[in-house]
Amino acid sequence: MSKLVVKNLRKSFGHNEVCKNISFEVQKSELLCLIGGSGSGKSTLLRCLNLLEHIDDGEILLDGEDVSIPGFDPELLRRRMGMVFQSYNLFPHMSVLQNLTLAQTKIKKLSAQTAQDKAMALLEQFGLEEKAHTYPDKLSGGQQQRIAIARALAMDPEILLLDEVTSALDPELVGEVLQVIKSLKKQGMTMILATHEMGFARSAADQVAFLYGGELVEIAPPEKIFTNPENAKTRQFLSRVLDAN
Amino acid sequence: MGNKDQPPLTRRAAYEAGLRKRGINIALFSSAVFFLAVYFLIPLAPGWPAVKQSFFNWDILQTSFPKLLSAFKLDLLLFALCAPLILILGLVVALMRNITSPSLFPLKIVAIVFIDLFRAVPVILTIYIIGFGIPGLGLFPPYNSPYLWGSLALILTYAAYMAEVYRSGIESIHKSQVSAAQSLGFSKWQTLRYIILPQTVSRIMPTIMNFMISLQKDVALLSFIGPIEVLRQANVLKSLYGNFTPYIGAAILFLCITIPATRLADYMIAKEQKRKDA
Numbered sequence: 160m161s162k163l164v165v166k167n168l169r170k171s172f173g174h175n176e177v178c179k180n181i182s183f184e185v186q187k188s189e190l191l192c193l194i195g196g197s198g199s200g201k202s203t204l205l206r207c208l209n210l211l212e213h214i215d216d217g218e219i220l221l222d223g224e225d226v227s228i229p230g231f232d233p234e235l236l237r238r239r240m241g242m243v244f245q246s247y248n249l250f251p252h253m254s255v256l257q258n259l260t261l262a263q264t265k266i267k268k269l270s271a272q273t274a275q276d277k278a279m280a281l282l283e284q285f286g287l288e289e290k291a292h293t294y295p296d297k298l299s300g301g302q303q304q305r306i307a308i309a310r311a312l313a314m315d316p317e318i319l320l321l322d323e324v325t326s327a328l329d330p331e332l333v334g335e336v337l338q339v340i341k342s343l344k345k346q347g348m349t350m351i352l353a354t355h356e357m358g359f360a361r362s363a364a365d366q367v368a369f370l371y372g373g374e375l376v377e378i379a380p381p382e383k384i385f386t387n388p389e390n391a392k393t394r395q396f397l398s399r400v401l402d403a404n
Numbered sequence: 405m406g407n408k409d410q411p412p413l414t415r416r417a418a419y420e421a422g423l424r425k426r427g428i429n430i431a432l433f434s435s436a437v438f439f440l441a442v443y444f445l446i447p448l449a450p451g452w453p454a455v456k457q458s459f460f461n462w463d464i465l466q467t468s469f470p471k472l473l474s475a476f477k478l479d480l481l482l483f484a485l486c487a488p489l490i491l492i493l494g495l496v497v498a499l500m501r502n503i504t505s506p507s508l509f510p511l512k513i514v515a516i517v518f519i520d521l522f523r524a525v526p527v528i529l530t531i532y533i534i535g536f537g538i539p540g541l542g543l544f545p546p547y548n549s550p551y552l553w554g555s556l557a558l559i560l561t562y563a564a565y566m567a568e569v570y571r572s573g574i575e576s577i578h579k580s581q582v583s584a585a586q587s588l589g590f591s592k593w594q595t596l597r598y599i600i601l602p603q604t605v606s607r608i609m610p611t612i613m614n615f616m617i618s619l620q621k622d623v624a625l626l627s628f629i630g631p632i633e634v635l636r637q638a639n640v641l642k643s644l645y646g647n648f649t650p651y652i653g654a655a656i657l658f659l660c661i662t663i664p665a666t667r668l669a670d671y672m673i674a675k676e677q678k679r680k681d682a
Contacts, residue, residue: 244583246580265598266589311588314589
């Protein structure tokens with residue numbers, strides 16, 4: 160059974176249809192990369208999957224269970240599905256360690272010690288253990304983003320949604336965040352990543368989905384998308400993006 | 405500064421240092437001229453000897469000051485009682501105002517009416533209406549005390565303002581913080597409690613300080629309905645001595661509290677600004 164199935168998902172803001180009848184599936188431990196220009200609907204799609212946006216129509220099945228039916232408690236879904244944002248969104252009034260432990264103690268009701276052990280283990284894994292008592296505004300963008308990923312992982316999500324997590328970073332900091340995503344993939348984490356990093360999508364993704372104007376135009380393994388795309392729009396987009404590099 | 409190891413000033417730095425020095429000299433000179441003029445010109449006014457006698461009488465200040473000081477303790481006590489209640493009630497009203505759930509909609513209406521009403525009516529009228537009106541219902545001591553109902557009037561008025569301060573503070577927190585909290589599984593209430601409110605409070609602290617300074621002075625308005633606090637005491641002493649100096653004494657007492665508090669508020673505003681710019 161697929162880990163995540165999205166069927167005919169629709170989302171509009173007023174008259175502007177941002178997700179047009181989107182369907183796809185993600186298998187366990189897969190990395191799906193969403194590519195497409197700005198405004199193509201990548202971020203909205205991810206926000207819909209996490210039920211941060213109210214969807215207009217369609218189904219979202221997690222392990223076969225419909226989590227999009229009206230009345231489903233979004234908090235139950237979000238405990239199983241972590242999300243990381245373009246602008247990190249760390250809590251500025253808390254230390255790094257508190258950022259990582261708050262949800263564990265308040266939502267999972269873990270003891271302070273257990274939560275802290277888990278947080279320190281994650282920080283160590285990302286080489287950030289000496290930053291545990293620092294506040295977010297004293298950290299580089301790359302460090303903040305890695306901590307945001309650690310914060311999501313501290314909740315033991317089954318799926319991680321990553322919304323353009325490297326787009327706000329200086330070029331020399333992009334690598335450290337992509338490295339983290341690669342290591343998570345090795346550990347078997349199921350992930351959906353909206354990205355502009357074509358090189359990374361090509362080398363690391365299991366599937367790549369191209370979105371254009373709110374439509375999912377094409378979804379295929381990266382070799383196929385990048386060398387022999389079926390749709391003219393995909394070809395056009397890729398030739399423009401890849402030429403620019 | 406003045407360190408011998410430091411490199412010599414560049415031409416630009418030397419020029420700018422010269423400009424700064426010149427500015428300081430001009431400020432010192434113009435201030436000296438202004439204050440000397442005030443010092444020498446005011447006593448030239450025809451009524452000055454009379455004003456000096458009836459407002460700045462040292463003997464009367466000395467004899468009245470202990471009584472004023474002990475009356476001022478009541479001002480401080482009323483302030484200490486009102487301030488925490490205002491902060492709590494203001495927050496409660498702000499949260500009621502932000503309610504979105506349909507079943508709790510009546511609470512939202514209550515909050516809106518409350519805020520509109522108590523911000524619209526002059527505080528002194530509220531004090532008269534509640535302070536005289538409610539004891540007039542024939543309540544028994546101590547529930548007919550003007551201290552109690554006068555304080556309530558102040559609390560309600562200030563809480564209405566404070567509610568709007570909280571609300572604008574809450575709205576100033578970026579929506580991405582809400583998204584981040586919700587994506588971790590926090591409920592609406594938990595998001596408010598752990599993520600939004602702590603950031604709001606540190607952001608609105610300077611405004612809260614300003615309201616507290618204002619409240620500290622407005623406590624004196626309660627004198628109009630009975631409590632012998634410092635303003636009423638000064639009134640009594642004024643009539644007793646036929647001299648206005650007790651008012652100056654009362655003003656000095658307020659200054660002793662409000663000026664340090666104002667400086668503290670300024671310091672906190674500067675700190676918050678610095679944090680924002682960082």
